[in-house]
Amino acid sequence: MNDLAGKHLVLGLTGGVACYKAADLCRAFVKEGASVQVVMTEAAAQFITPVTMQALSGRPVHTSQWDAREPNNMPHINLSREADAIVVAPCSADFIAKLVHGRADDLLSLLCLARPAQRVPLLLAPAMNREMWTHPATQRNLAQVAADGARVLGVGTGEQACGETGDGRMLEPHELLEDVVAAMQPKPLAGRRVLVTAGPTFEPIDPVRGITNHSSGKMGFAVARAAREAGAEVTLVAGPVHLPTPRGVRRVDVRTARQMLEATLGLADAADLFVATAAVADWRPAAEAAHKIKKDRSGQPPQLAFAENPDILATVAALPRARSGALYCVGFAAESQDLLANAQAKRARKGIPLLAGNIGPATFGQDDNQLLLVDAQGATELPRAPKLQLARTLVAEIARRLPTR
Numbered sequence: 001m002n003d004l005a006g007k008h009l010v011l012g013l014t015g016g017v018a019c020y021k022a023a024d025l026c027r028a029f030v031k032e033g034a035s036v037q038v039v040m041t042e043a044a045a046q047f048i049t050p051v052t053m054q055a056l057s058g059r060p061v062h063t064s065q066w067d068a069r070e071p072n073n074m075p076h077i078n079l080s081r082e083a084d085a086i087v088v089a090p091c092s093a094d095f096i097a098k099l100v101h102g103r104a105d106d107l108l109s110l111l112c113l114a115r116p117a118q119r120v121p122l123l124l125a126p127a128m129n130r131e132m133w134t135h136p137a138t139q140r141n142l143a144q145v146a147a148d149g150a151r152v153l154g155v156g157t158g159e160q161a162c163g164e165t166g167d168g169r170m171l172e173p174h175e176l177l178e179d180v181v182a183a184m185q186p187k188p189l190a191g192r193r194v195l196v197t198a199g200p201t202f203e204p205i206d207p208v209r210g211i212t213n214h215s216s217g218k219m220g221f222a223v224a225r226a227a228r229e230a231g232a233e234v235t236l237v238a239g240p241v242h243l244p245t246p247r248g249v250r251r252v253d254v255r256t257a258r259q260m261l262e263a264t265l266g267l268a269d270a271a272d273l274f275v276a277t278a279a280v281a282d283w284r285p286a287a288e289a290a291h292k293i294k295k296d297r298s299g300q301p302p303q304l305a306f307a308e309n310p311d312i313l314a315t316v317a318a319l320p321r322a323r324s325g326a327l328y329c330v331g332f333a334a335e336s337q338d339l340l341a342n343a344q345a346k347r348a349r350k351g352i353p354l355l356a357g358n359i360g361p362a363t364f365g366q367d368d369n370q371l372l373l374v375d376a377q378g379a380t381e382l383p384r385a386p387k388l389q390l391a392r393t394l395v396a397e398i399a400r401r402l403p404t405r
């Protein structure tokens with residue numbers, strides 16, 4: 001999607017086995033449209049060669065603060081001034097300790113210290129043995145480096161190169177990419193709490209069958225990711241879908257409409273914004289058979305009776321919190337024709353301030369979509385785009401409409 005198009009990143013490597021993952025990370029940055037300047041410490045060069053990193057980034061790697069290639073011989077100034085962000089991955093325990101003390105005896109620590117802190121974020125991807133990670137000195141240093149303005153991206157859990165198992169693995173390149181992309185997004189939802197429903201629901205007929213629909217959940221997951229990128233604390237209530245949870249998003253899995261309603265109502269009190277993207281089944285079998293319904297020899301199909309499912313969005317929109325404006329509700333409408341009139345009618349019927357209409361068959365399962373936003377002022381078209389890009393635009397449009405606090 002070229003999420004990093006036009007961005008220039010300094011990728012710093014410090015000593016650790018996870019340097020092998022930095023090669024993939026560098027490729028991922030480049031594939032996403034960024035230009036990448038690699039800077040390596042002497043210890044990093046014990047684990048992976050500058051030759052590999054030069055080939056992947058397409059630029060000579062910097063390893064020393066003494067560099068006659070730079071006309072002013074000040075690579076720490078030049079490299080930090082031209083960067084949109086500095087990402088240190090892997091970031092060793094020793095390097096974190098160095099940053100805490102403001103030491104600057106090699107190029108990477110020097111340029112971290114010299115960076116214009118207001119403009120150039122410093123993102124750290126720690127990587128170390130689990131004992132080193134939990135050591136009070138490391139935890140103390142992490143808290144201090146974060147207080148000094150660096151963003152610590154966290155660590156993974158699992159098998160470590162040393163043979164032990166625990167916290168301290170460097171995050172995977174795709175996770176780091178998502179975090180870096182998020183760090184570069186504007187933050188119009190900072191401090192807001194967002195609740196999103198997504199995906200289809202599944203209404204059981206018997207233990208092996210049920211009624212569902214073709215919703216993939218992609219739009220809702222994209223909205224959750226975009227809201228998180230925009231600085232919100234996000235909870236995603238998801239029906240049965242096969243999608244990875246966006247980074248930093250809390251996910252609650254449900255199956256039926258009634259479970260989705262219960263989960264949503266339990267969370268709505270703590271939300272400032274509710275976005276209902278789920279394609280909730282309108283009806284469910286009135287009763288779920290305890291055992292698989294078998295074919296009998298009569299040739300008669302079973303008679304199913306249906307009950308209407310609760311309308312989650314309308315229920316939430318009728319809560320006092322929503323009616324007072326403390327909880328802003330956004331609905332989606334999948335229509336097959338006459339989008340504007342149908343969207344306007346649905347907005348009124350649900351009692352919500354904003355509705356995003358789309359043409360159902362053109363969006364289900366697709367990676368891109370287009371939306372028509374309808375509010376009290378009128379309609380705004382969001383042209384066809386990948387769902388994540390569209391979700392970012394939608395989040396910006398919602399943020400503009402949220403009551404100021």
Ligand code: C5P
Pocket residue numbers: 197257276277278279280281282309310311312313314330331332333334346
């Ligand atoms: O009524 P309709 O299904 O067309 O409305 C779509 C909007 O209402 C979506 O935002 C959807 O998530 C929400 N909805 C709901 N509960 C239902 C039906 C729809 O939250 N039972």
